[in-house]
Amino acid sequence: MDYSDSYRREVTAKVESGWKIEEETPDRVTLVRREFGSPGIHLVIAILTIWWAMGVPNLLYAGYRYVTGSQRTVVWKDRPDADADDPVARTE
Template sequence: MDRSDSYRREVTAMVESGWKIEEETQDRVTLVQREFGNPGIHLIIAILTIWWAMGVPNLLYAAYRYFTGSQRTIVWKDRAESDVDELATNAK
């Protein structure tokens, strides 16, 4: 099997599992997985602040989690086949 085939399979598998492509170059792909925070925390913030702040703290918490709670990973094109298989099993 060609290294470029395993590279494409790994990127495709990660995109299918929820990762998004942030940057793509000839030798690597940077993937990012973002979140907006815990729904329970959003509910607590809404209950405590909805009357006085009209939901603004909830939006601030979502923005904070979106930018600070993101995970990034880089998939290199020239990685050995054993490394690709190991990463694919660890990502699931």
């Protein structure tokens, strides 16, 4: 098996599980998963502020979580197949 086969499989598996490709270079792919916050927190914010702020705090919270709550991982092309399940993959 070639390194590129395991590389393509790993990238495909991550994309199918909800990751999006942020940057692709010849030797690596950077994947990102973003979120807008939990529905429970949005509900609490809505209940507490909808009357006075008309949903603006919910939008601010969603934007904050979209920027700060993102996860990134890098899949390297020349990584040996034995390390494919290694939990040391860079995730931020």
